[in-house]
Amino acid sequence: MEILIILALVVIVVLIVGYPLINPERYRDQGVRQETLPEYDDLYGARENVFDALRDLQFEFATGKLSTGDYEQLKARYEVQAADILQQIDALKPKKAKPVQGARTCPRCNSAMSAQDKFCTKCGTKL
Ligand SMILES: [Zn+2]
Numbered sequence: 748m749e750i751l752i753i754l755a756l757v758v759i760v761v762l763i764v765g766y767p768l769i770n771p772e773r774y775r776d777q778g779v780r781q782e783t784l785p786e787y788d789d790l791y792g793a794r795e796n797v798f799d800a801l802r803d804l805q806f807e808f809a810t811g812k813l814s815t816g817d818y819e820q821l822k823a824r825y826e827v828q829a830a831d832i833l834q835q836i837d838a839l840k841p842k843k844a845k846p847v848q849g850a851r852t853c854p855r856c857n858s859a860m861s862a863q864d865k866f867c868t869k870c871g872t873k874l
Pocket residue numbers: 853854855856857858867868869870871872
């Protein structure tokens with residue numbers, strides 16, 4: 748009887764500990780995915796779709812299912828879509844921080860630095 752209780756406890760512990768390994772998607776959704784914007788997911792999904800379409804198109808052209816004219820026309824259309832999506836992704840990316848106006852910059856390499864720095868943190872020039 749005791750052995751059954753111990754076995755039941757072991758099974759319960761294994762299930763609780765092992766559950767995230769069995770079903771990692773659920774836990775990933777709660778953690779990492781919240782950090783990406785929904786727009787990003789949409790755009791990356793759209794980008795994958797266009798790339799897939801381009802790959803399929805090349806395959807169909809290579810196997811002779813498409814005429815050269817159709818291939819060129821569809822390829823141009825997908826390439827315009829891909830460029831548009833990539834531009835939208837670039838637009839969503841955070842811009843590099845510009846040095847604050849009036850803040851000190853290195854006279855040699857022009858990188859930003861704080862008022863108490865005695866040497867440039869990038870090129871080592873004495874200030
Ligand atoms: Zn410097």
